[in-house]
Each structure stands twice: as C-alpha cells, then as structure tokens.
C-alpha cells in the first residue's frame with residue numbers, strides 16, 4: 774500500500790479545494806492507497822528566512838512544524854497539493870509551505886527521495902487560466918527540484934460559492950479518476 778499526503782492550504786474548512794482533494798483521495802483509496810490530510814492552517818509554520826542554514830546543515834534552522842511535515846513527505850509515496858487562487862497566485866499559506874521546501878535542498882541537493890507521484894488542484898472564483906498556470910507550476914516545482922512525477926492537475930471555478938465543488942458531479946468524477954492514477 775502507498776501512502777499519500779494531501780496538503781490543504783485554504784484557510785476555509787470544508788472548502789472547494791478540500792472537497793476536490795477528498796474526491797482525489799477516494800479514487801486513490803479505491804486503488805489501495807492510504808491518504809492522510811494535512812491542513813496548513815493547523816500548523817505553526819513560519820516563512821523561510823533565506824538564511825541558507827539548510828545549504829550547509831541539510832535541515833531548516835527554524836523550530837516549527839515543518840520538520841515533522843517534511844519527514845512525512847520524505848516517507849510518503851505521493852502528494853495531493855491544493856491551493857485556492859488569490860490574486861492570480863497560490864495563497865500565502867501554500868507559498869509558505871512551498872518556500873519551506875527549500876530547506877530540503879541541502880549540500881548534496883534534494884534530500885527528498887525522488888519518484889513521488891504528484892497531483893495539483895487549484896480552485897478559483899473565475900480565473901481558470903491563471904489557476905491552470907499555478908497548478909502546472911506547483912507540479913513543476915515538485916518535479917524540477919525534488920524529482921516528483923506529476924500525474925495531473927485539476928482546476929475548478931466556484932463562481933463565489935463555497936460549496937460549489939460538492940454540488941458538481943463532473944468535477945468530483947474527474948477528481949476520482951485522477952486519484953485512481955496513483
């Protein structure tokens with residue numbers, strides 16, 4: 774059995790990106806995988822200080838919840854990354870998480886084992902094209918710097934409705950199909 778970690782970065786509980794991630798997880802679980810959800814909003818995470826301590830010491834100097842999260846990412850087999858689109862970009866919570874992955878690039882390069890499958894989900898009000906760019910970029914970062922293997926992206930427009938994804942059978946089915954690729 775493979776273990777997958779779903780990263781939820783929206784500050785809203787029960788939000789569209791989480792609903793879609795749960796459907797991706799359902800598809801992945803149908804294939805015998807186990808999915809664990811991590812909500813960035815529940816963690817104490819500080820922004821990267823750009824001190825470059827990690828470049829000599831292979832770990833982050835900051836003593837917060839990133840070490841445990843990074844340790845579980847090292848051990849897992851796949852990632853479901855999610856973010857809402859805020860002003861055309863991933864949200865601040867996602868950016869903090871992503872920047873802190875910089876500490877996984879040590880003196881000998883990435884210290885995250887390569888080959889993890891990655892799915893990125895971005896939800897937005899209406900800017901579907903910007904969301905696609907961001908979802909592709911989330912996958913790109915994992916691939917380029919950590920040897921991740923992107924297996925797909927999913928973008929969803931909520932048109933201002935927090936519960937839009939749960940009412941949209943098409944996106945839920947698409948998400949489950951994506952999850953079955955894990």
Ligand SMILES: Cc1cc2nc3c(=O)[nH]c(=O)nc-3n(C[C@H](O)[C@H](O)[C@H](O)COP(=O)(O)O)c2cc1C
Nearest residue numbers: 783788789790857858859860861896897898899900
């Ligand atoms: C601060 C802020 C900025 C936003 N900026 C955009 C935007 O640039 N384009 C867009 O289409 N939607 C924008 N939205 C709407 C959210 O992306 C949208 O509601 C998304 O589905 C939220 O995801 P969630 O339900 O997972 O929290 C913004 C929302 C907030 C709170």
